Amino acid sequence: LFCVASLTFAADNKKVDAVNKADFFTTNGAHLSVKGKNYYVVGTNMWYGGYLGSSGKVGDRARLVKELDNLKLLGINNIRVLAVSEKAEHNSAVHPATTNGFGDHNEELLAGLDFFMAEIAKRDISAVIYLNNFWQWSGGMTQYMSWIEGTPAQDPNVTKDWEGFMAKSASFYQSKKAQTEWRKTIKKIVTRVNTVTGKSYINDPSILSWQLANEPRAGNSKASAKEKEIYVKWINDTAKYIHSLDPNHMVSTGSEGLMGSNNDEKLYSDAHASPYINYMTYHMWIRNWGWFDKAKPAETWDAGLAKANEYLNVHIDIAKKVNKPLVLEEFGLDRDFGSYDIKATTHYRDKFYRIVFDTLYNRVKAGEAIAGYNFWAWNGSARTTRANYWWQTGDDFMGDPPQEEQGMYGIFDSDISTILIIKEYADKMHAIPK
Numbered sequence: 537l538f539c540v541a542s543l544t545f546a547a548d549n550k551k552v553d554a555v556n557k558a559d560f561f562t563t564n565g566a567h568l569s570v571k572g573k574n575y576y577v578v579g580t581n582m583w584y585g586g587y588l589g590s591s592g593k594v595g596d597r598a599r600l601v602k603e604l605d606n607l608k609l610l611g612i613n614n615i616r617v618l619a620v621s622e623k624a625e626h627n628s629a630v631h632p633a634t635t636n637g638f639g640d641h642n643e644e645l646l647a648g649l650d651f652f653m654a655e656i657a658k659r660d661i662s663a664v665i666y667l668n669n670f671w672q673w674s675g676g677m678t679q680y681m682s683w684i685e686g687t688p689a690q691d692p693n694v695t696k697d698w699e700g701f702m703a704k705s706a707s708f709y710q711s712k713k714a715q716t717e718w719r720k721t722i723k724k725i726v727t728r729v730n731t732v733t734g735k736s737y738i739n740d741p742s743i744l745s746w747q748l749a750n751e752p753r754a755g756n757s758k759a760s761a762k763e764k765e766i767y768v769k770w771i772n773d774t775a776k777y778i779h780s781l782d783p784n785h786m787v788s789t790g791s792e793g794l795m796g797s798n799n800d801e802k803l804y805s806d807a808h809a810s811p812y813i814n815y816m817t818y819h820m821w822i823r824n825w826g827w828f829d830k831a832k833p834a835e836t837w838d839a840g841l842a843k844a845n846e847y848l849n850v851h852i853d854i855a856k857k858v859n860k861p862l863v864l865e866e867f868g869l870d871r872d873f874g875s876y877d878i879k880a881t882t883h884y885r886d887k888f889y890r891i892v893f894d895t896l897y898n899r900v901k902a903g904e905a906i907a908g909y910n911f912w913a914w915n916g917s918a919r920t921t922r923a924n925y926w927w928q929t930g931d932d933f934m935g936d937p938p939q940e941e942q943g944m945y946g947i948f949d950s951d952i953s954t955i956l957i958i959k960e961y962a963d964k965m966h967a968i969p970k
């Protein structure tokens with residue numbers, strides 16, 4: 537009886553895992569494509585999707601289902617989500633982590649991503665799944681180096697030494713031990729069988745791409761030619777490795793574009809020239825990068841937006857040259873005057889969202905190499921009770937990660953004026969003939 541049952545299960549599993557190659561996302565020149573039609577990303581960022589999907593006390597499946605229903609109603613068709621985090625001791629990292637040490641994984645938490653993937657499939661939402669982080673809020677590359685070197689990972693929010701932090705992060709690429717351990721984690725995630733659906737991730741058509749990391753950079757502002765060369769090789773070799781595990785899905789870098797490439801167009805183009813990198817990514821942070829001053833909005837708006845416009849458009853021109861699709865997968869702006877208070881107005885944010893959406897929508901409609909966007913980020917029904925707006929273990933997860941004040945950039949479900957703009961442009965994007 538057991539033998540028959542196990543044969544039946546195996547057959548069912550095979551059936552569950554049976555797929556049609558045409559169901560997978562791919563590219564068609566400078567366009568993303570699926571089932572023979574152009575695909576336009578109308579997305580958001582929800583790094584914590586797997587956390588909410590966990591069955592353990594850190595999860596909140598009822599909230600996740602509600603958030604995904606609301607995002608679907610907004611016209612969202614793609615979510616960028618973190619696959620793995622590394623346990624870090626500092627106060628800017630998420631707790632718990634999916635990885636507590638090399639080979640030491642929190643399966644209950646990892647299974648949260650399974651639930652998330654099962655739920656987005658029900659809503660025809662795709663996912664970009666990133667496998668590491670150049671920054672400290674999920675442990676990331678510096679935590680790998682901390683485990684190897686036996687020294688605590690730096691928190692640049694405390695040390696204020698962002699240059700030193702970025703150099704340490706980038707040393708990850710040169711560490712054989714780090715790469716060996718990371719590839720074991722990559723293999724564990726990419727070849728995973730979804731414990732909710734029984735479907736292997738390799739055969740899950742909801743995955744738009746595996747992404748190397750969140751915002752990987754070649755080094756700090758003084759990255760050497762050697763560091764740039766190592767970075768480009770790391771991208772190619774890792775993307776090739778992922779394709780060797782998973783012939784069905786695309787691979788992307790998670791790059792911020794020129795501002796994450798030392799403003800070196802050759803580095804950005806070389807980083808995306810690999811045949812194993814299927815499309816290009818960029819991010820845009822006009823306040824983080826000092827183009828707009830949240831304390832002096834009226835005085836800095838025009839110059840900031842001029843730079844934003846240039847940034848939005850120059851990458852589309854580069855993508856056209858490289859002949860690969862491009863996705864703006866992060867952008868955002870603070871609440872007015874940089875308030876974190878959910879009751880604060882969002883006059884400048886709403887203007888900014890409209891300009892970004894309109895600029896990209898018009899170039900997508902014109903058939904250019906831009907394949908869509910993800911706003912950063914979805915806070916939804918999350919709320920903070922902290923007077924200092926700083927995330928602590930057990931607090932609601934929101935789009936603002938633990939390295940930043942909760943409410944900085946994320947869109948709450950009460951931000952009606954912004955949500956209406958998101959919906960307005962989602963409708964326009966979905967109306968573009970494919």
Ligand SMILES: O=C1NC[C@H](CO)[C@@H](O)[C@@H]1O
Nearest residue numbers: 671750751824866937940
């Ligand atoms: O990936 C990122 N880019 C910018 C976000 C806002 O500062 C930040 O929270 C995140 O690390």
